[in-house]
Amino acid sequence: MVKSGFVSIMGRANVGKSTLLNSLLERHLAITSNKVGTTRHIIEGIYNDDDSQIIFVDTPGITKPLDKLGTVLNQKSYGSISDSDLILFLVDAEKGFGKGDKFILDRLREEDVPVVLVLSKIDRISKNKLLEVIQQVKDVFPFKEVVPISSLKNENLEELLKVVKEYLPVEGKIFDDGTVTNISQNFYISEIVREKVLELTEKEVPHAISTLVEEFHEDRDKIVVRVLIIVDRDSLKKIILGKGGRMIKQIGVLARKDLEEYFGKKVYLETFVKTLKNWREKEKYLQELGIRELDS
Ligand SMILES: Nc1nc2c(ncn2[C@@H]2O[C@H](COP(=O)(O)OP(=O)(O)OP(=O)(O)O)[C@@H](O)[C@H]2O)c(=O)[nH]1
Ligand SMILES: [Mg+2]
Known part of the structure:
Protein backbone atom coordinates (compact mmCIF):
# COMPACT_ATOMS: atom_id res chain seq x y z
CA MET A 1 0.00 0.00 0.00
CA VAL A 2 1.31 3.44 -0.97
CA LYS A 3 1.75 5.88 1.94
CA SER A 4 1.56 9.65 1.56
CA GLY A 5 2.11 12.80 3.56
CA PHE A 6 3.16 16.44 3.69
CA VAL A 7 6.77 17.22 4.62
CA SER A 8 7.81 20.84 5.19
CA ILE A 9 11.37 21.96 4.59
CA MET A 10 12.11 24.74 7.07
CA GLY A 11 15.02 26.72 8.43
CA ARG A 12 16.89 30.02 8.27
CA ALA A 13 17.48 31.80 4.98
CA ASN A 14 20.12 30.42 2.63
CA VAL A 15 20.60 27.04 4.38
CA GLY A 16 19.73 25.17 1.17
CA LYS A 17 16.02 24.39 1.44
CA SER A 18 15.09 25.05 -2.18
CA THR A 19 18.21 23.25 -3.44
CA LEU A 20 17.15 20.21 -1.40
CA LEU A 21 13.64 20.30 -2.87
CA ASN A 22 15.08 20.41 -6.40
CA SER A 23 17.52 17.57 -5.72
CA LEU A 24 14.87 15.33 -4.17
CA LEU A 25 12.58 15.87 -7.15
CA GLU A 26 15.41 15.87 -9.69
CA ARG A 27 14.06 18.99 -11.33
CA HIS A 28 14.55 22.74 -11.07
CA LEU A 29 11.29 23.71 -9.46
CA ALA A 30 12.27 26.31 -6.87
CA ILE A 31 14.76 29.05 -7.65
CA THR A 32 17.93 29.20 -5.55
CA SER A 33 20.66 31.77 -4.99
CA ASN A 34 23.50 32.71 -2.69
CA LYS A 35 21.48 35.71 -1.49
CA VAL A 36 19.40 35.64 1.68
CA GLY A 37 15.62 35.59 1.18
CA THR A 38 15.32 33.96 -2.24
CA THR A 39 12.10 32.02 -1.71
CA ARG A 40 8.98 34.12 -1.26
CA HIS A 41 6.18 31.61 -1.76
CA ILE A 42 5.29 28.18 -0.47
CA ILE A 43 6.31 25.76 -3.22
CA GLU A 44 5.10 22.18 -3.21
CA GLY A 45 6.95 19.49 -5.10
CA ILE A 46 5.45 16.02 -5.28
CA TYR A 47 7.71 12.98 -5.13
CA ASN A 48 6.31 9.63 -6.28
CA ASP A 49 7.80 6.14 -6.15
CA ASP A 50 6.47 2.59 -5.83
CA ASP A 51 5.62 2.79 -2.15
CA SER A 52 5.13 6.47 -1.39
CA GLN A 53 3.93 9.89 -2.40
CA ILE A 54 5.68 12.70 -0.54
CA ILE A 55 4.53 16.28 -0.88
CA PHE A 56 7.64 18.29 -0.07
CA VAL A 57 6.85 21.87 0.91
CA ASP A 58 9.61 24.44 0.40
CA THR A 59 9.17 27.48 2.63
CA PRO A 60 10.72 30.98 2.75
CA GLY A 61 13.74 31.19 5.05
CA ILE A 62 12.89 32.45 8.50
CA THR A 63 14.78 35.62 9.39
CA LYS A 64 14.70 38.36 11.97
CA PRO A 65 12.23 40.54 10.04
CA LEU A 66 13.60 43.94 9.02
CA ASP A 67 10.53 45.02 7.07
CA LYS A 68 7.00 44.03 6.12
CA LEU A 69 8.18 41.56 3.48
CA GLY A 70 10.25 39.73 6.12
CA THR A 71 7.28 39.49 8.48
CA VAL A 72 4.99 38.22 5.73
CA LEU A 73 7.53 35.59 4.65
CA ASN A 74 7.97 34.33 8.23
CA GLN A 75 4.21 34.06 8.59
CA LYS A 76 3.98 31.98 5.42
CA SER A 77 6.64 29.61 6.72
CA TYR A 78 5.13 29.18 10.16
CA GLY A 79 1.74 28.72 8.53
CA SER A 80 2.94 25.55 6.85
CA ILE A 81 3.70 23.83 10.17
CA SER A 82 0.19 22.83 11.11
CA ASP A 83 -0.42 21.13 7.74
CA SER A 84 2.77 19.08 7.98
CA ASP A 85 3.13 15.45 8.93
CA LEU A 86 6.87 15.94 9.33
CA ILE A 87 9.27 18.88 9.37
CA LEU A 88 12.76 18.74 7.94
CA PHE A 89 14.62 21.40 9.87
CA LEU A 90 17.73 22.43 7.93
CA VAL A 91 20.89 23.76 9.51
CA ASP A 92 23.88 24.74 7.36
CA ALA A 93 26.57 22.37 8.67
CA GLU A 94 29.35 24.77 7.73
CA LYS A 95 27.82 27.70 9.63
CA GLY A 96 26.70 25.56 12.56
CA PHE A 97 23.84 26.10 14.97
CA GLY A 98 22.99 29.72 15.85
CA LYS A 99 20.58 31.99 17.67
CA GLY A 100 18.26 32.13 14.67
CA ASP A 101 17.94 28.34 14.72
CA LYS A 102 17.13 28.35 18.42
CA PHE A 103 14.42 30.93 17.80
CA ILE A 104 12.71 28.74 15.19
CA LEU A 105 13.01 25.60 17.32
CA ASP A 106 11.35 27.39 20.24
CA ARG A 107 8.39 27.92 17.95
CA LEU A 108 8.43 24.30 16.75
CA ARG A 109 8.42 23.15 20.37
CA GLU A 110 4.88 24.50 20.70
CA GLU A 111 3.69 22.28 17.84
CA ASP A 112 2.87 18.64 17.81
CA VAL A 113 4.75 17.74 14.61
CA PRO A 114 7.81 15.45 14.48
CA VAL A 115 11.02 17.21 13.46
CA ASN A 128 35.57 15.80 12.01
CA LYS A 129 33.82 19.14 11.77
CA LEU A 130 30.57 17.31 10.96
CA LEU A 131 30.90 15.16 14.07
CA GLU A 132 31.48 18.31 16.10
CA VAL A 133 28.35 19.94 14.70
CA ILE A 134 26.28 16.82 15.37
CA GLN A 135 27.46 16.84 19.01
CA GLN A 136 26.60 20.52 19.25
CA VAL A 137 23.01 20.22 17.97
CA LYS A 138 21.67 16.78 18.67
CA ASP A 139 20.43 17.61 22.18
CA VAL A 140 19.05 21.11 21.65
CA PHE A 141 15.69 19.73 20.58
CA PRO A 142 13.99 16.30 20.66
CA PHE A 143 14.77 15.61 16.99
CA LYS A 144 13.48 12.28 15.72
CA GLU A 145 16.68 11.80 13.70
CA VAL A 146 19.77 13.68 12.52
CA VAL A 147 20.58 13.30 8.81
CA PRO A 148 23.63 14.98 7.23
CA ILE A 149 23.26 15.66 3.49
CA SER A 150 24.68 17.40 0.49
CA SER A 151 22.04 18.33 -2.08
CA LEU A 152 24.59 19.49 -4.63
CA LYS A 153 26.67 16.29 -4.38
CA ASN A 154 23.62 14.08 -3.93
CA GLU A 155 24.99 12.68 -0.69
CA ASN A 156 22.72 10.79 1.70
CA LEU A 157 19.47 11.85 0.03
CA GLU A 158 18.39 8.20 -0.25
CA GLU A 159 18.87 7.86 3.50
CA LEU A 160 16.82 11.03 4.05
CA LEU A 161 13.98 9.63 1.91
CA LYS A 162 14.07 6.42 3.95
CA VAL A 163 13.68 8.39 7.17
CA VAL A 164 10.89 10.55 5.72
CA LYS A 165 8.95 7.47 4.63
CA GLU A 166 8.58 6.39 8.25
CA TYR A 167 6.40 9.43 8.91
CA LEU A 168 3.81 9.26 6.12
CA PRO A 169 0.37 8.84 7.73
CA VAL A 170 -2.02 8.71 4.76
CA GLU A 171 -2.91 5.42 3.09
CA GLY A 172 -3.02 5.80 -0.69
CA LYS A 173 -2.07 8.76 -2.83
CA ILE A 174 -3.24 12.30 -2.17
CA PHE A 175 -2.57 13.60 -5.71
CA ASP A 176 -2.74 11.82 -9.04
CA ASP A 177 0.55 10.78 -10.63
CA GLY A 178 0.58 13.64 -13.12
CA THR A 179 0.60 16.37 -10.47
CA VAL A 180 4.09 17.70 -9.86
CA THR A 181 3.66 21.04 -8.13
CA ASN A 182 1.25 23.72 -6.95
CA ILE A 183 2.96 26.52 -8.86
CA SER A 184 1.59 27.89 -12.09
CA GLN A 185 3.48 28.13 -15.35
CA ASN A 186 3.45 31.93 -15.26
CA PHE A 187 4.77 31.95 -11.72
CA TYR A 188 7.59 29.62 -12.74
CA ILE A 189 8.57 31.86 -15.65
CA SER A 190 8.59 34.97 -13.47
CA GLU A 191 10.70 33.16 -10.88
CA ILE A 192 13.31 32.11 -13.44
CA VAL A 193 13.74 35.75 -14.42
CA ARG A 194 14.00 36.74 -10.75
CA GLU A 195 16.62 34.03 -10.24
CA LYS A 196 18.79 35.53 -12.97
CA VAL A 197 18.45 39.00 -11.44
CA LEU A 198 19.60 37.57 -8.09
CA GLU A 199 22.47 35.78 -9.79
CA LEU A 200 23.76 38.78 -11.72
CA THR A 201 23.28 41.67 -9.30
CA GLU A 202 24.75 42.62 -5.95
CA LYS A 203 23.29 42.41 -2.50
CA GLU A 204 21.12 45.51 -2.36
CA VAL A 205 18.97 44.63 -5.36
CA PRO A 206 17.11 41.38 -4.52
CA HIS A 207 14.68 42.56 -1.88
CA ALA A 208 13.51 45.51 -3.88
CA ILE A 209 12.47 43.61 -6.99
CA SER A 210 9.62 41.42 -8.07
CA THR A 211 8.78 39.89 -11.42
CA LEU A 212 5.59 39.27 -13.28
CA VAL A 213 4.47 37.68 -16.56
CA GLU A 214 2.50 40.29 -18.49
CA GLU A 215 1.85 38.31 -21.65
CA PHE A 216 2.14 34.68 -22.62
CA HIS A 217 1.40 33.00 -25.95
CA GLU A 218 2.17 29.42 -26.80
CA ASP A 219 1.81 27.49 -30.01
CA ARG A 220 3.12 24.15 -31.22
CA ASP A 221 6.74 25.14 -31.67
CA LYS A 222 7.27 28.36 -29.72
CA ILE A 223 6.46 30.45 -26.69
CA VAL A 224 6.34 34.22 -26.69
CA VAL A 225 6.47 35.72 -23.22
CA ARG A 226 6.87 39.19 -21.77
CA VAL A 227 8.17 39.55 -18.23
CA LEU A 228 8.11 42.71 -16.18
CA ILE A 229 10.76 43.37 -13.54
CA ILE A 230 9.36 45.77 -10.96
CA VAL A 231 11.71 47.93 -8.88
CA ASP A 232 10.85 50.50 -6.26
CA ARG A 233 13.34 53.19 -7.28
CA ASP A 234 14.99 54.51 -10.42
CA SER A 235 18.53 53.85 -9.18
CA LEU A 236 17.72 50.12 -9.22
CA LYS A 237 16.22 50.39 -12.64
CA LYS A 238 19.56 51.74 -13.82
CA ILE A 239 21.41 48.80 -12.26
CA ILE A 240 19.11 46.24 -13.82
CA LEU A 241 19.30 47.84 -17.25
CA GLY A 242 23.08 48.09 -16.97
CA LYS A 243 25.39 50.06 -19.22
CA GLY A 244 23.87 50.26 -22.67
CA GLY A 245 21.22 47.73 -21.59
CA ARG A 246 23.81 45.00 -21.14
CA MET A 247 22.59 43.71 -17.79
CA ILE A 248 18.98 43.20 -18.78
CA LYS A 249 20.13 41.56 -21.97
CA GLN A 250 22.22 39.09 -20.00
CA ILE A 251 19.29 38.40 -17.64
CA GLY A 252 17.17 37.64 -20.70
CA VAL A 253 19.76 35.36 -22.29
CA LEU A 254 20.19 33.22 -19.16
CA ALA A 255 16.47 33.06 -18.42
CA ARG A 256 15.62 32.13 -22.00
CA LYS A 257 18.11 29.29 -21.93
CA ASP A 258 16.50 27.77 -18.82
CA LEU A 259 12.99 28.27 -20.15
CA GLU A 260 13.79 26.63 -23.49
CA GLU A 261 15.16 23.64 -21.62
CA TYR A 262 12.09 23.51 -19.40
CA PHE A 263 9.48 23.83 -22.15
CA GLY A 264 11.42 21.95 -24.80
CA LYS A 265 10.66 24.56 -27.46
CA LYS A 266 11.84 27.91 -28.72
CA VAL A 267 11.19 30.80 -26.32
CA TYR A 268 11.00 34.44 -27.32
CA LEU A 269 11.45 36.28 -24.06
CA GLU A 270 11.10 40.01 -23.65
CA THR A 271 12.11 41.48 -20.31
CA PHE A 272 11.60 45.07 -19.26
CA VAL A 273 11.87 47.13 -16.07
CA LYS A 274 9.41 49.50 -14.47
CA THR A 275 9.69 51.64 -11.35
CA LEU A 276 6.62 51.46 -9.15
CA LYS A 277 7.46 53.26 -5.94
CA ASN A 278 5.01 51.77 -3.49
CA TRP A 279 2.22 49.24 -3.07
CA ARG A 280 -0.40 51.70 -4.18
CA GLU A 281 1.36 52.34 -7.49
CA LYS A 282 1.91 48.61 -7.99
CA GLU A 283 -1.69 47.75 -7.33
CA LYS A 284 -2.91 50.44 -9.68
CA TYR A 285 -0.65 49.20 -12.47
CA LEU A 286 -1.66 45.58 -11.94
CA GLN A 287 -5.32 46.52 -11.92
CA GLU A 288 -4.89 48.21 -15.28
CA LEU A 289 -3.38 44.97 -16.56
CA GLY A 290 -6.13 42.92 -14.97
CA ILE A 291 -3.68 40.99 -12.78
CA ARG A 292 -4.53 40.55 -9.13
CA GLU A 293 -1.44 39.60 -7.20
CA LEU A 294 2.24 40.26 -7.46
CA ASP A 295 4.59 37.36 -8.12
CA SER A 296 1.96 34.77 -8.88
N1 LIG B 1 28.19 23.46 -1.37
C1 LIG B 1 26.86 23.36 -1.28
N2 LIG B 1 26.09 24.45 -1.47
C2 LIG B 1 24.76 24.31 -1.38
C3 LIG B 1 24.14 23.06 -1.08
N3 LIG B 1 22.80 23.28 -1.01
C4 LIG B 1 22.61 24.58 -1.28
N4 LIG B 1 23.77 25.21 -1.50
C5 LIG B 1 23.96 26.63 -1.87
O1 LIG B 1 23.46 27.46 -0.84
C6 LIG B 1 22.87 28.66 -1.39
C7 LIG B 1 21.46 28.82 -0.86
O2 LIG B 1 20.65 27.78 -1.38
P1 LIG B 1 19.05 27.89 -1.43
O3 LIG B 1 18.56 26.53 -1.76
O4 LIG B 1 18.64 29.02 -2.29
O5 LIG B 1 18.74 28.25 0.10
P2 LIG B 1 17.31 28.45 0.80
O6 LIG B 1 17.41 27.87 2.16
O7 LIG B 1 16.21 27.97 -0.07
O8 LIG B 1 17.30 30.04 0.91
P3 LIG B 1 16.02 31.05 1.11
O9 LIG B 1 15.03 30.74 0.06
O10 LIG B 1 16.64 32.40 0.96
O11 LIG B 1 15.54 30.82 2.49
C8 LIG B 1 22.95 28.51 -2.91
O12 LIG B 1 24.06 29.24 -3.37
C9 LIG B 1 23.14 27.01 -3.10
O13 LIG B 1 23.84 26.67 -4.28
C10 LIG B 1 24.98 21.92 -0.89
O14 LIG B 1 24.56 20.78 -0.67
N5 LIG B 1 26.33 22.13 -1.01
MG1 LIG C 1 14.64 28.96 -0.88
Missing part, protein backbone atom coordinates in the same frame (compact mmCIF):
# COMPACT_ATOMS: atom_id res chain seq x y z
CA VAL A 116 14.04 15.67 11.72
CA LEU A 117 17.28 17.66 11.79
CA VAL A 118 18.96 17.85 8.39
CA LEU A 119 22.54 19.13 8.35
CA SER A 120 23.06 20.60 4.89
CA LYS A 121 26.07 21.36 2.65
CA ILE A 122 28.30 18.69 4.21
CA ASP A 123 30.45 18.72 1.04
CA ARG A 124 31.92 21.94 2.43
CA ILE A 125 33.25 20.52 5.70
CA SER A 126 35.47 17.71 7.01
CA LYS A 127 34.15 14.58 8.71
